[in-house]
Amino acid sequence: MASVLVTGASRGIGREVALRMAARGWQVHAGVRKAADGESLVDADARIRPLSLEITDADSIAAAVGQLEQLDAVVNNAGIVVTGPIEAVSLDDLRHQLEVNVTGQVAVTQAVLPLLRASKGRIVMMSSVSGRVPFPLMGAYSASKFALEAIADSLRMELRPWGIKVAVVEPGSIDTDLWRQAPDTAAATEAGLAPGQRELYGTQLAGMAKLIPEIQKRTAPVAKVGEAVEHALTATRPRARYPLGVDARAQMALRAFLPAPLVDAAFARVVGGR
Numbered sequence: 001m002a003s004v005l006v007t008g009a010s011r012g013i014g015r016e017v018a019l020r021m022a023a024r025g026w027q028v029h030a031g032v033r034k035a036a037d038g039e040s041l042v043d044a045d046a047r048i049r050p051l052s053l054e055i056t057d058a059d060s061i062a063a064a065v066g067q068l069e070q071l072d073a074v075v076n077n078a079g080i081v082v083t084g085p086i087e088a089v090s091l092d093d094l095r096h097q098l099e100v101n102v103t104g105q106v107a108v109t110q111a112v113l114p115l116l117r118a119s120k121g122r123i124v125m126m127s128s129v130s131g132r133v134p135f136p137l138m139g140a141y142s143a144s145k146f147a148l149e150a151i152a153d154s155l156r157m158e159l160r161p162w163g164i165k166v167a168v169v170e171p172g173s174i175d176t177d178l179w180r181q182a183p184d185t186a187a188a189t190e191a192g193l194a195p196g197q198r199e200l201y202g203t204q205l206a207g208m209a210k211l212i213p214e215i216q217k218r219t220a221p222v223a224k225v226g227e228a229v230e231h232a233l234t235a236t237r238p239r240a241r242y243p244l245g246v247d248a249r250a251q252m253a254l255r256a257f258l259p260a261p262l263v264d265a266a267f268a269r270v271v272g273g274r
Contacts, residue, residue: 013226053108076108113159174245187209
């Protein structure tokens with residue numbers, strides 16, 4: 001039986017992937033931070049095996065991986081979003097963004113590589129359109145996903161001698177907590193700014209708050225991401241990248257084919273900048 005470790009499996013994309021691969025007959029090791037989330041997964045599919053896993057804690061990773069006898073794939077899905085203008089993002093928040101979305105993914109990957117080398121397994125990195133196309137007020141998050149893309153590219157070449165395949169999944173706006181809770185996140189970001197910063201970036205923050213409901217109307221179902229991950233895990237020749245959604249493809253095309261000043265101006269206008 002093929003097996004996969006899915007990090008951040010409590011909800012959203014991670015939960016979708018865990019349930020999908022379990023339904024396909026895989027042994028799913030679901031990385032969760034709370035016991036209740038693991039119980040919820042088991043209630044949904046008794047074939048899923050929850051593992052307590054905090055990807056920023058070396059001891060937690062070692063304990064989780066130590067329970068695995070063999071492994072055919074890892075889906076590095078766990079992640080967080082830090083928003084706000086770069087000028088106003090605290091360095092502690094920036095470090096935490098990179099620690100979770102970059103260092104944590106590498107830490108898990110390093111820990112499971114001996115098992116994947118033995119099985120000629122697969123690695124899936126959950127990136128985002130933000131890993132190819134930066135957007136105003138999302139610089140910290142985009143930086144983490146840009147870094148993840150580079151790490152995946154290097155891994156894909158470095159691990160080629162052992163037949164380990166590496167794929168990157170790049171969703172656009174997906175119907176998950178990230179977008180369902182986006183209005184609250186935007187409000188919290190604005191509330192956390194110093195008065196002077198709020199004045200400087202007020203127009204852009206207002207533009208983003210106005211844009212969020214429009215994006216929420218166009219979010220794609222999480223199953224679309226699950227399908228891409230399933231393909232990356234099971235296809236004889238998985239793709240290096242899986243851009244998902246019309247919005248993701250459109251943004252990538254703009255960045256690829258139009259001059260940077262034009263794209264910058266267009267994105268700035270979207271959020272009320274000049």
